[in-house]
Amino acid sequence: MIQFLQQLINGLSIGSVYALMAVGYSLVYSIMSFSNFAHGGVIMLGAYFGFFALTLLKLPFIPAFILACAGTTLLAILVERIAYKPLRERNAPFLYFIISAMGASILLENIVIATIGPTFRTYPPVIPRTPIQLGALAVGRLDLIMFFISAVCLTGLILFIEKTKMGKAIQAAAYNIKACALMGVNTDKIILIVFGLGGFLAGVAGVFFGMKYTVYPQIGNITTKSFIAAVFGGLGSLPGAVLGSVLLGTIETLVAGYLSSQFRDLIAFVILIGVLIFRPSGIMGKTTVDKA
Amino acid sequence: MLKIRDLHVSYGGIRALKGISLEVQAGEIVTIIGANGAGKSTLLNTISGFLKPSRGEILYKGSKLAKRPDLVVRSGICHVPEGRLIFANLSVLDNLRLGAYLRSDKKAVLEDLEKVFALFPRLKEREQQMAGTLSGGEQQMLAMGRALMTEGDLILMDEPSLGLAPLLVKTVFEIIETIRSMGKTILLVEQNAFKALAVADRAYVLEQGRIVTSGPVAQIAGDPAVRAAYLGSKSGKSCG
Ligand SMILES: Nc1ncnc2c1ncn2[C@@H]1O[C@H](COP(=O)(O)OP(=O)(O)OP(=O)(O)O)[C@@H](O)[C@H]1O
Ligand SMILES: [Mg+2]
Secondary structure, three states, rough: HHHHHHHHHHHHHHHHHHHHHHHHHHHHHHHHHHOOOHHHHHHHHHHHHHHHHHHHOOOOOOHHHHHHHHHHOOOOHHHHHHHHHHHHHHOOOOEEEEEEEEOHHHHHHHHHHOOOOOEEOOOOOOOOOOOOOOOOEEOOOHHHHHHHHHHHHHHHHHHHHOHHHHHHHHHHHHHHOOHHHHOOOHHHHHHHHHHHHHHHHHHHHHHHHHHOEEEEEHHHHHHHHHHHHHHHOOOOOOHHHHHHHHHHHHHHHHHHHHOOOOHHHHHHHHHHHHHHHHHHOOOOOOOOOOOO | EEEEEEEEEOOOEEEEEEEEEEEEEOOOEEEOOOOOOOOOOHHHHHHHHOOOEEEEEEEOOOOOOOOOOOHHHOOOEEOOOOOOOOOOEEEEHHHHHHHOOOOOOHHHOOOOOHHHHHHHHHHHHHHOOEHHHHOOHHHHHHHHHHHHOOOOOOOEOOOOOOOOOOHHHHHHHHHHHHHHHOOOOOEEEEEOOHHHHHHHOOOEEOOOOOEEEEEHHHHHHHHHHHHHOOOOOOOHHHHO
């Protein structure tokens, strides 16, 4: 029982970080109907920004964290302006966006390899490694912090989308961007905000991943899992992305704990294929008639 | 109020509008009638800033109209699009509130909301319902109500009667008259020429991207060519 609870907490913590990344995929998808594969690159750079802010700039943890998130917010907006905006203006077919996204993703990874280098780097020990004892449970401090901050960020995001005027405009744009423009909404600004929000959360996730594991140029590949989680929950649906991520994180951790850690990644892809075959719209997704 | 001069619009190589000139005076209902593919929606989408004309100009209240949809709305033109395009994933109330997106005068917005509900009592009853679950007629009313919330002076309507049962078509045209009596100016695109000519002051007939005739509705309705092409029969009743 103790072991199960322990695994569950680990799973929730990793799942909540997946959720930070998955909502970035979902937000962009909901409005622009394509999967922004450059998101993984932005998360990877978030991990590097945090790392260098701590080591080169020698900033304390919180300013370093904020700096990393500001960096990824700008980077995500930059990716949109350079890789997607010209396509939007020409009403390019959706396939072009996918190609552009893959191009941006490869570019970001290789810029990092060429400038920073392919080596693995370890974050300085900002959070003590000693776990907190909660009765018989030993919970990692980093896991707790990850879970808590992610939950705060996700709640903030959902409140913003559900309760504010701008959030309603984002939902309207997700339904029909043309009709949204007819309400006097500057849809270009909406797209900017959506990329900015996704980028900000990518920074949070990147720093956490860097701290939990290590930093290396292919760290963006881990984000494939959050993409799977977004599909699992229903691409385009924010609550779906969160639910899918938490479920995936928990299932993975339990599989690693009770079967073998070798099965951990396998299970993610089995879930993806299962979802695509049996319920392509995911747990909470809308029917995906002409979106892909 | 609105003045369009020699407007040309193409989709890639396809020329959809080939030199349109027209004018709408404040307080008028002007209708544009034309068959499928004549270019009616293209014209409205160009006014709204979704399409870039290759030639020609659009003047609104004496100055050049902005070329971006949100700026067009800001300058006081609102567009009830073909197919309504209501936000099915949001409640009726949220749809109406989005119509007032650019407005910050909370009190006036609430007053206008009451006016819209007075005009469309069915929307009031369904305030919290998801807009996607409304019937076709209710969705059309929501699309009109949403446009009224923008506080525009000129309302562009693209085939508001499309797909509605005869009784509802009648209601929609009554509402158009009511909206005019509220002080709005209306540019109405219709395939239902009979009804459109009955409600409008002046009409333009659009054929394959060109205006072939224009004038007061009585004159247009009396034009033998128009009668044959758009009013179906001598009496014109069959379109009603
Ligand atoms: N996105 C597009 N790409 C290419 N051609 C288009 C596009 N939209 C419209 N057209 C063409 O432009 C012409 C005018 O179309 P438009 O939609 O303006 O007609 P309409 O008068 O509104 O017709 P309807 O009564 O059927 O709505 C048509 O020949 C149509 O095929
Ligand atoms: Mg049309």
